[in-house]
Amino acid sequence: MRTTKFGAVALMLVCATPAFAEAPEKDKDVWISIGADALETARGSFKAQGEELAAAREKNGVAVLRVRESQLEKLSKVMHDKLNRCAGFISHDTEEQALAAVESSTSQQAVASLISYTIDNGTTANSLMSAVTESGIRSTITTLSTSWTTRRYNLQSGIDAANWLKSRWTTLANGRTDITVANFVHPTTTSPQPSVILTIRGTTLPNEVVVLGAHLDSINGSGSSYAAPGADDDASGVAALTEVIRVAVAKGYRPARTVKFMAYAAEEIGLRGSGAIAANHKSTGVNVVGVLQLDMINYRGSSYDIVMVSDYTNAAQNTFIRNLITRYLPGVTATSTTCGYGCSDHASWHNQGYAASIPFEALMGQDNPYIHTTKDTLAQTAGTATNSVKFTKLAAAYVAELAKGTTSIALQAEDAEESR
Helix, strand or coil: CCCEEECCCCCCEECCCCCCCCCCCCCCEEEEEEEHHHHHHHHHHHHHCCCCCCCCEEECCEEEEEEECCHHHHHHHHHHHHHCCCCCEEEECCHHHHHHHHHCCCCCCCCCCCCCCCCCCHHHHHHHHHCCCHHHHHHHHHHHHHCCCECCCCCHHHHHHHHHHHHHHHHHHCCCCCEEEEEECCCCCCCCCCEEEEEECCCCEEEEEEEEEEECCCCCCCCCCCCECCHHHHHHHHHHHHHHHHHHHHCCCECCEEEEEEEECCCCCCEHHHHHHHHHHHHCCCEEEEEEECCCCCCCCCCCCEEEECCCCCHHHHHHHHHHHHHHCCCCCEEEECCCCCCCCHHHHHCCCCCEECEECCCCCCCCCCCCCCCCCHHHHCCCCHHHHHHHHHHHHHHHHHCCCECHHHHHHHHHHHCC
């Protein structure tokens, strides 16, 4: 879990990847929005290191202030180490964008339900869920966490990881004409690493969109020269999306609504990737009816199996997801927690007025203690992706019930039933 960037420059969905070798030399000023409750802790930590944070403007429990770009990583570490938040702030290009984000944001922002939540597509949901495998999830986590020293947003290795994922998702699409895979390219000053988006076009309601996301980048709080395998944070989330894509294609799933799977760039330094994409969808009038974020799902730190984040999310959709757990994951326990401002990429969509939810691996403060270090590896979960399986199955059920539609296996089952 990390940070966001709102109000980004309008971007285009294209397939090219920008060339990039090192971070920009200029230490430019950026604006951040941060929970006002975290401001004193952040100021104190910076002061202890001989640095001062600029004066802030506060409203609705959110503070806006100017910082140097080089301070973002340090701020991310403070928020993680002191407040168990990842990263708990959102970065913006301008003061105007930051203030606009504050104006539209409250911890319990009322987002109107755009659809009626129903659970009546069991044949399709069970068809998808039954095909989810631990080995499939583990394979993607292993590749992402061991093939590159880090997936940091402004290093070539981060770009290479994005290119690999785009290639992997393209292979999984298996030439289906209703599936496209593309990079969402950000300005190099924002994120040289692109975000990756796979889209399955809806059959009957293509203009209504369901989004499932995770973040592709990783970070080491000790500095950019340190390894950041990011197995749990957030290779686990990307792996879950990849497994749902694999299963959907294998089962011949064709949704009624359009489904977009998104691997966001630059989450760790202010939710930059998801912030730009959510803003782009809002400005172009895309009808996003629901967003599911998967960020850290492979480490079981609490007695509960799944923990729903209740703040900066949509209450109606959270209830829908809790009902999905009850219906499709019997025996799986669930509870709620609060995560604070700018906790992960769901906040980008929430702040644009979309219904977003994030099921998490533990109560806050009981989550994986090894994230943002060299030790965020599969070794912390006994070399398995077992804990991710229930989240992946939940994501599959979310797709089946929110995007509806059917699989070829489901159609065969229905035809066989009708012929009896």
